[in-house]
Each structure stands twice: as structure tokens, then as C-alpha cells.
Amino acid sequence: MNNIIGNSLVLLSLMTSLSTSFLFFKKNYSHYLKTYIASCIFCFFSFIFLIYCFVISDFYVSAVYQNSHTTKPLIYKIAGSWGNHEGSMLLFICIIALYGFAFCYFSKNFDNKFKYLTVFFQNNLTMIFLIYLFFLSNPFDYVSSDPTQGLGLNPILQDPLLLIHPPFLYFGYIGFSLILSLVLSGLINNSFDSVWAKLSKKWVIISWIFLTIGILLGSIWAYYELGWGGYWFWDPVENASLMPWILSVALIHSLLIMERSNTFKSWTALLAISTFALSLFGTFLVRSGILNSVHTFANDPERGLFILGIIILIIFFSLAIYIFKSDFVEKKNNIMFLSKENFLVFNNLFLILFLIIVIIGTVYPIVLSAVANQNISVGPFYYNTILAPFVFIFLFLMGTGPLMKWYKNDFNAKKNLIISIGLISCILALIISYFSSETNIIYILGLIFSFYLIVATIFELFSSKNQFNFKQYLSKNLSHLGFGLLILSITLNSFFSKEYNFMINVNDKYVSDDLEITFEEFNISKDINFDQFSTIFKIKTNDKSFTLSPSIRKYNQPEQLTSEISIKNTLLKDFYLAINYSSIGNKRLIGARYYENFFILGIWISSLIIVLGGLSRLFIRK
Amino acid sequence: MKYVFFILVCIISSNLYADQKIDSKVIEISKNLRCLVCQGQSINDSDSDFALDVKELIKKNLKEGKKDEEIYNYLKLKYGDWILYKTPINVSTIFIWMLPIIFILIGLRFIVKRIRFE
Numbered sequence: 001m002n003n004i005i006g007n008s009l010v011l012l013s014l015m016t017s018l019s020t021s022f023l024f025f026k027k028n029y030s031h032y033l034k035t036y037i038a039s040c041i042f043c044f045f046s047f048i049f050l051i052y053c054f055v056i057s058d059f060y061v062s063a064v065y066q067n068s069h070t071t072k073p074l075i076y077k078i079a080g081s082w083g084n085h086e087g088s089m090l091l092f093i094c095i096i097a098l099y100g101f102a103f104c105y106f107s108k109n110f111d112n113k114f115k116y117l118t119v120f121f122q123n124n125l126t127m128i129f130l131i132y133l134f135f136l137s138n139p140f141d142y143v144s145s146d147p148t149q150g151l152g153l154n155p156i157l158q159d160p161l162l163l164i165h166p167p168f169l170y171f172g173y174i175g176f177s178l179i180l181s182l183v184l185s186g187l188i189n190n191s192f193d194s195v196w197a198k199l200s201k202k203w204v205i206i207s208w209i210f211l212t213i214g215i216l217l218g219s220i221w222a223y224y225e226l227g228w229g230g231y232w233f234w235d236p237v238e239n240a241s242l243m244p245w246i247l248s249v250a251l252i253h254s255l256l257i258m259e260r261s262n263t264f265k266s267w268t269a270l271l272a273i274s275t276f277a278l279s280l281f282g283t284f285l286v287r288s289g290i291l292n293s294v295h296t297f298a299n300d301p302e303r304g305l306f307i308l309g310i311i312i313l314i315i316f317f318s319l320a321i322y323i324f325k326s327d328f329v330e331k332k333n334n335i336m337f338l339s340k341e342n343f344l345v346f347n348n349l350f351l352i353l354f355l356i357i358v359i360i361g362t363v364y365p366i367v368l369s370a371v372a373n374q375n376i377s378v379g380p381f382y383y384n385t386i387l388a389p390f391v392f393i394f395l396f397l398m399g400t401g402p403l404m405k406w407y408k409n410d411f412n413a414k415k416n417l418i419i420s421i422g423l424i425s426c427i428l429a430l431i432i433s434y435f436s437s438e439t440n441i442i443y444i445l446g447l448i449f450s451f452y453l454i455v456a457t458i459f460e461l462f463s464s465k466n467q468f469n470f471k472q473y474l475s476k477n478l479s480h481l482g483f484g485l486l487i488l489s490i491t492l493n494s495f496f497s498k499e500y501n502f503m504i505n506v507n508d509k510y511v512s513d514d515l516e517i518t519f520e521e522f523n524i525s526k527d528i529n530f531d532q533f534s535t536i537f538k539i540k541t542n543d544k545s546f547t548l549s550p551s552i553r554k555y556n557q558p559e560q561l562t563s564e565i566s567i568k569n570t571l572l573k574d575f576y577l578a579i580n581y582s583s584i585g586n587k588r589l590i591g592a593r594y595y596e597n598f599f600i601l602g603i604w605i606s607s608l609i610i611v612l613g614g615l616s617r618l619f620i621r622k
Numbered sequence: 623m624k625y626v627f628f629i630l631v632c633i634i635s636s637n638l639y640a641d642q643k644i645d646s647k648v649i650e651i652s653k654n655l656r657c658l659v660c661q662g663q664s665i666n667d668s669d670s671d672f673a674l675d676v677k678e679l680i681k682k683n684l685k686e687g688k689k690d691e692e693i694y695n696y697l698k699l700k701y702g703d704w705i706l707y708k709t710p711i712n713v714s715t716i717f718i719w720m721l722p723i724i725f726i727l728i729g730l731r732f733i734v735k736r737i738r739f740e
Contacts, residue, residue: 228667235662335737342737349729356725360718374714377656379664379707386722499649501666501677512645580669591669 002058006049006140010090013042013097014134017127024120029112033104036119040097043126047081047094050139054081059147063087063139069152071529071556079163080153085303086139088166092283093129095170096122099178103203110199117185118178125177128310136306155530155555155562161221169214169241173279175207176244179251180276183269184318187325192269197259200272202618204255208248209614215241216607227563227578229499229595231603234383239362240282243355247275250351253344260406261341265328267348273318280311285362338411343401350394357386384494388442395449395487398480399456402473421459425451438495446491453484471620479613482606489602496573496598505589514542517594530555535590537566537577548577550592573598644684651680651690654708655697664707 016039023032050063054077059065067084068077081087100122107115133139182200186192218238223231232238251271257264284307335341361378369375399421403414429447433439457480464470502510502517510517518538525532534551548566555562565578576595649666655676657668665673676697683693697705709715 226667228663230667233662337737337739342733345733345737349726349733353722353726353729357722360721364718368714372714375702375704376709376715377704377707378709378718379654379656381654381708382718386719390722390726499666500645501649502645591674 002049002053002061003140003142006046006053006061007134007138009042009046009049010130010134010138010140013039013046013093014127014130016042017123017130020123021120021127024116024123029116032116033119036123037101037104039123039126040101043094043097043130047090050087050090051078051081053140054078057150059150060143061139062141062143065143065147065150067153068150069529070149072153072158073529075160075163076153076158079157082166083153083157083162084139086133086137086141088170089129089133089137090139091167092170092174093126093133095174096126096129096177099175099203100126100181103178103181111189111191114185114189114191117189118181121181121184122178125181125314128313132306132310137303152555152558154558155553155560158555159221159225161217161224165214165217165221168210168217172207172209172211172214173241173244173282175203175210176248176272176276176279178203179207179272180314180318183272184321187269187321190325192265192326192328194259194262197255197268201252201255201259204248204251204272205614205617208245208252209611209618211241211245211248212607212611212614215245216604216611219607220604223600224565224567225562227565227580227593229497229576229578229593229597231600234361234378234380236362237286239358240285243358243362244275244278244282246351246355246358247271247278250348250355251275253347253351257341257344263330263334265330266326269322269326271348273315273322277311277315277318280307280314284308284311336407336409338404338409340401340404340406343397343404346397347394347401350390350397353390354387354394357383357390388446391487392445392449395453395484398483399453402460402476402480403456417459421452421456424455425449428455436496440495443491443495446487450484450488450491454481454488457481457484474620475613475615475617477613478616479610482609482611482613485606485609486603489599489606492599493597493603496596498596500594501592502594503589503591510592510594515594516540517592519590519592520547532564535579537592539568539575539577539594541575541596546575548575550577550579552579552581569601571601574600644681647684647690648677648680651693652677654694654706656705656707658701658705 016035020032020036020039023029023035050061053061053064054068055074057064057068057070057077059068063081063084063086067080067087072080082091100119103118103122104115107118179200182196182203183192186196186200215238218241219231222233223229251268254264254268254271258268284304335345361382365376365378400418403417404410425448428451429444432447433444457477460473461470461477461481464473500510500512500515500517504510504517504519506519506522508519516539518540520536520538522533522535525534530553532551532553534549537548537550539546539548546568548568550566551564553562553564554560561581563578563580565576567577568575574595574597576597578593580591652666652673653664655665657663657665657670657673659670659672660668663673665676680693683696694706694708698710703710703714709718711719
């Protein structure tokens with residue numbers, strides 16, 4: 001029964017979506033927007049209905065059968081609706097519709113033709129994915145085997161952070177669908193100019209905020225859930241979310257030039273199209289299963305091919321429109337060396353460089369294995385080695401650029417200021433390196449350049465002439481400050497964090513330097529959907545002693561072991577302990593990993609400051 | 623039972639000698655190796671039997687005084703390039719090391735052409 005209702009809702013949204021496009025071609029605009037909004041509402045209802053099916057555990061619905069179980073807590077039943085391919089696809093469509101809906105709402109006083117065109121493109125995106133969903137990946141498929149119980153949700157996904165991580169990422173990725181629609185309609189409507197840049201920038205920033213939070217949540221989840229003590233693994237799926245993020249940052253900065261001087265249009269359009277293309281590409285990478293990654297819990301190779309087809313179709317059409325409509329007359333050689341504009345150009349150059357590094361690191365091994373049948377691995381070593389020097393230059397440009405003037409070469413007037421900021425950051429870096437007695441050159445350079453950005457940004461924040469000026473640059477200053485702090489925290493973290501791996505029996509001690517870890521006791525308990533083996537460890541370091549109680553859970557549906565870590569957070573460092581059953585028969589012998597992770601809190605907070613910068617642009621009126 | 627006993631002896635003896643330098647070296651090396659039976663995990667991050675065996679092997683080799691490079695080479699011969707997260711520079715990987723540098727040079731050339739200095 002519920003299958004029929006669900007399918008009807010999907011079909012209704014598909015039908016209304018088709019009629020929207022039909023009305024557009026017929027140039028019948030009187031009911032055009034209403035039809036579109038109806039199709040959006042049907043999309044929302046189909047997703048809400050899917051959630052309802054999960055809540056009541058109707059196992060005749062295939063998505064519910066495959067990903068839910070009656071013993072699961074309610075909250076994870078709900079999360080199950082987007083913790084699988086079909087459901088997440090429906091959420092994907094729902095968010096495309098939501099952005100279109102929001103655009104209709106916030107664009108009441110726009111030029112009608114531009115608005116209709118944007119809605120048309122947005123609607124077509126909804127339609128393509130609805131067709132795919134209905135025929136190839138339908139969550140409301142009927143399960144004929146009379147199921148009494150579902151198969152359960154991957155326990156590693158049963159985590160509050162993972163409840164909200166995918167939706168945030170989706171809101172980020174899919175926000176760029178609206179940017180694509182805006183670009184295409186701007187191009188066709190011949191209104192792709194600085195006014196366009198101004199109105200589109202808001203939407204870019206909204207998507208960027210979601211994407212940033214999504215990536216941050218994923219990182220926090222990896223840190224707390226995977227039990228490997230790290231927050232970023234350069235895993236292909238993490239990279240897939242980083243790629244559109246990097247491009248969206250480039251897009252925000254190129255929009256600044258476009259908004260200011262009505263140039264750079266061709267490039268901006270290309271960036272916008274690529275950002276959405278990469279968002280889709282990210283979805284494809286995750287869904288296709290061609291990746292060897294911790295994330296490959298939601299994949300299906302055949303459907304991956306269909307998604308690839310859709311991506312190629314979308315990119316092909318967008319590029320066709322772009323090629324025919326982007327013959328802008330732009331003055332050549334118009335950018336002054338060492339003007340603010342040129343620093344923004346440098347920003348784009350470096351961001352594209354970072355993007356290329358991430359892309360080749362992710363894709364090259366796949367290509368090589370397909371072409372030459374040779375398997376290589378690209379890991380953190382590659383990214384860290386090749387990114388570090390460029391990130392340092394990038395930090396310098398990032399601190400210096402905003403001090404410059406638009407159009408004019410203002411470097412000489414600011415020379416002394418730049419030198420003094422440089423000196424202050426060198427002194428700060430030397431002081432820290434003296435007290436931490438670490439003299440690695442990468443470490444010191446990392447400190448100097450991140451301090452340079454931090455000091456330059458703080459200087460700008462407090463030297464603004466008036467309140468208007470302060471508000472105007474607040475969002476930029478916050479985001480830049482956050483980025484400087486982020487690189488600083490990452491540098492400190494990577495040079496000071498310590499790791500100890502050992503096997504231990506109950507009542508035994510592990511001693512190393514000034515560290516003493518005692519396995520005091522263990523306990524076995526039962527919960528509704530898992531059995532738990534919990535432990536108590538006493539940790540003694542040079543100045544303090546405390547207990548940590550990591551545990552191992554054995555989930556019953558599906559059967560899987562997970563390691564629940566235990567952390568003591570302090571401002572400076574995290575004490576992090578994870579345990580696992582060792583492969584040895586004796587149950588009481590436990591493999592333990594103990595980490596002292598520095599400045600993890602700094603990493604989270606600085607990322608939040610970056611997000612805060614974006615939010616302040618949306619909420620503070622200039 | 624014999625196996626358990628053997629491992630216990632290993633652990634106790636390793637605790638007794640507590641060669642922390644070797645322990646941290648094992649971590650450093652195993653971070654640069656891929657766990658072949660896992661999904662995108664390093665040997666260091668993994669608790670699989672395979673990873674434990676490799677860690678034990680690295681430790682043994684280090685105790686025998688072998689150099690890092692010898693250990694990497696041994697594992698490479700045995701399991702192929704796939705195991706090395708520390709991507710080596712050779713004919714098939716030179717591309718990923720050179721491309722970023724080529725890109726930045728072309729990009730700079732392009733920008734320099736388009737800007738005014740006066």
C-alpha cells in the first residue's frame with residue numbers, strides 16, 4: 001500500500017515537473033511558477049513519506065527493508081532514509097527542488113524572463129534525476145518476500161553526527177545546481193553582469209557554508225568514530241567533497257572581481273559550471289564504488305554508470321550554452337600588477353592548483369590501473385609534500401592581497417606595513433619554536449606564514465576607519481582569520497601529536513617515557529541493538545592522572561564490531577584512547593591505541609570561524 | 623595455545639626491553655603503507671590480521687637493524703606499489719609530481735601576459 005502512495009508521489013512530482021517544462025516551451029507563464037512549486041511540493045512530500053515509511057518500519061518498501069530494523073532507535077530509523085542510495089537520491093532531488101523553491105520566494109522583484117529561465121533549468125535538473133530515481137533507483141520498490149524484519153543500518157553510520165553530515169553536504173553540493181541555473185539563464189538572457197554577480201554571490205555563499213559545515217562534520221565524525229586518531233585522511237571520498245569546496249572558494253573570489261568591475265565573466269561562468277560538475281562528480285565517485293575508501297558503504301557500480309551519463313549530459317548542455325553565449329568583449333591587459341584584483345587572480349590560480357593536486361591524486365591511480373594495469377597508492381605523503389610549499393605562498397598572498405587597493409598598484413605605500421607584519425610573524429614563530437624545541441624547517445615556515453595571515457588579518461580588523469568599513473570586510477576578515485588559525489593548528493598538530501600502539505592484559509601496565517597506562521577493569525553489558533565490552537584505563541602522564549573508558553560494541557543487525565573511543569579534551573591537547581579485540585584467542589588481551597592529539601579543538605574552532613565569516617556576510621547588512 | 627604463548631612471550635619481552643624508538647619507527651613506517659585487506663586504511667590504522675602481521679614484520683626487521691628503505695623495498699617486491707602510500711617517484715608517478723609545477727608555471731606566464739605593470 002505504502003509503495004503505491006510513495007510511487008504516486010514520485011510520479012506526481014515527475015508529471016508536474018514535465019508540465020512545467022512544457023508550459024515554458026509553450027511560453028504560457030500564467031501558471032508556470034505555480035506548476036513548478038507544485039512539483040517541488042510533491043518532491044518534499046515523497047521524501048517525507050519515505051521518512052514516514054522508515055518510522056513505521058514498513059518492510060514492504062525496499063529502502064526500509066534493506067536499511068532498517070525494528071530494534072533501531074527512532075532517530076536512526078529516520079536517518080536510515082538518507083543512509084542508503086535510493087533514499088539519499090530522493091533527498092538529493094528534494095534539495096534541488098528546495099533551492100528552486102527558495103529562489104522563487106526570494107526573487108519576487110527580479111526580471112521575469114531571467115526568473116523563468118532559472119526556474120526552467122532548475123526544473124530540468126529535478127526532472128532528469130526524478131526519471132533516474134523512478135526507473136533505476138526507486139526507494140519505494142515492492143518487497144515481495146513477505147519480510148517481517150529489515151536488514152539493518154551499518155552501525156558505523158549510527159552516530160548523531162552522521163545524521164546531519166550527509167544532508168549538510170547535499171545542501172552544499174546541490175546549492176551549486178542553482179548557481180548553474182543562474183549562470184545559464186544569465187548567459188541566455190544576456191544579463192550576465194555585475195548585478196548578476198551580486199545576487200548570485202549570496203547563493204554561492206549559502207552553498208559554500210553548507211559544504212564547509214558538511215566537510216567539518218565528516219571530519220569530526222572520522223575523528224570520533226573511526227578510532228584512528230586523525231581528522232583528515234586524504235581519502236578519495238573526502239577529496240571528492242574538497243574539490244567543489246576549493247572551486248566554490250575560487251568562485252566567490254572571482255565573483256568579487258566580476259561584481260566590482262564587470263570583467264572576468266567568461267572565467268566566472270566556467271568556474272560556476274565546473275563547481276556543480278565537480279559536485280556531481282563527487283556524488284558519482286561515492287556512489288559508483290570505483291573507489292577504495294572507508295566510505296564505500298553506499299554504492300552500486302551499474303547505477304554509477306547512469307549517474308555518469310547524467311553528469312556528462314548536464315556538462316555537455318551547460319558547456320554548449322556557455323560556448324555560444326559567452327563571447328564577452330573584455331578589455332585585455334586591464335589588470336594592474338599588485339592591485340587587489342591581481343591578488344584575487346592569484347587566489348584563483350592557487351586554488352585551481354590545489355584542485356588539480358587533489359584531482360590527480362584521487363583520479364590518477366584509477367586511470368593508471370585502468371590504462372596500464374598498474375596499481376599505485378597516493379596517500380597523505382603526496383598531498384602534504386606537494387601542498388605545503390604552495391600553501392605557504394598562498395597564505396602570504398592571502399594576507400597581503402586585502403591590504404592592496406582596487407585597480408591601483410599600492411605596493412610601495414604598504415611596503416613598510418608588510419615588512420613589519422612579516423617581522424612580527426617571524427618573531428612569534430621563533431618564540432614558539434624555541435619553547436617547543438622543534439626546528440624542522442617545514443614547521444617553522446608553517447608557523448611564520450600562518451602567523452603572517454593571522455597578524456595581517458587582525459591588523460585589518462582593527463584598523464578599519466569606520467563602522468561601515470568594519471562591517472564591509474568583517475566576513476572576509478573572519479574567514480581569512482579562521483583559515484590562518486586552521487593552518488596554524490594543523491601545523492602544530494602534525495608536529496606534536498604522539499601515538500602509542502600496544503597490547504595489554506587486564507591489570508597490566510604500559511610504560512613509555514613519562515606515560516603510564518594501566519588497564520584496570522572490564523565489563524560486559526547488553527543494550528537493545530548491541531553488546532558492549534567496556535573497559536577502564538588509568539592514564540598517568542607527567543602532570544596529571546585520569547581515567548579513560550573506551551569500549552567495543554558488537555551490533556546485532558547487521559552483525560559488526562565497532563570501537564567506541566574515549567577522549568579527554570583539554571584546550572591544548574586531546575588524550576585519545578581506542579581499543580580493539582586483538583586477533584589472539586585470549587579475550588582479555590586487548591590491542592590499544594593511545595594518542596595525544598594537539599590543537600584538535602583549534603582545528604574545529606578555526607573551521608567554525610571560517611563558517612562564521614560566511615554567515616556574517618549573509619546576516620550583516622552593509 | 624602455542625601461538626598464544628608465543629605472542630605473550632613476544633609482548634612481555636617487548637615490554638621488558640620497551641624499545642620505544644623502534645615502536646615509534648614502526649608507527650612512522652606503517653603509516654606509509656596501505657592495508658591491503660581494508661578499505662582505504664593505512665597499516666597503522668588497521669587492526670586486521672594482515673596489518674598486525676606487517677607491523678610485526680617491520681618491527682622484526684628494525685630490530686635486525688634494517689633501514690627504512692630496505693623495508694619499503696621488501697614490501698614493494700612482495701605486494702607491489704599498491705602497498706606504498708608514500709608514493710615513490712618513478713616513471714609511472716613522475717606525472718603527479720610534475721603536473722602541479724608545470725601548471726603553476728603556465729598559469730603565471732598566462733597572468734603575466736595579461737597584466738599591466740605601468
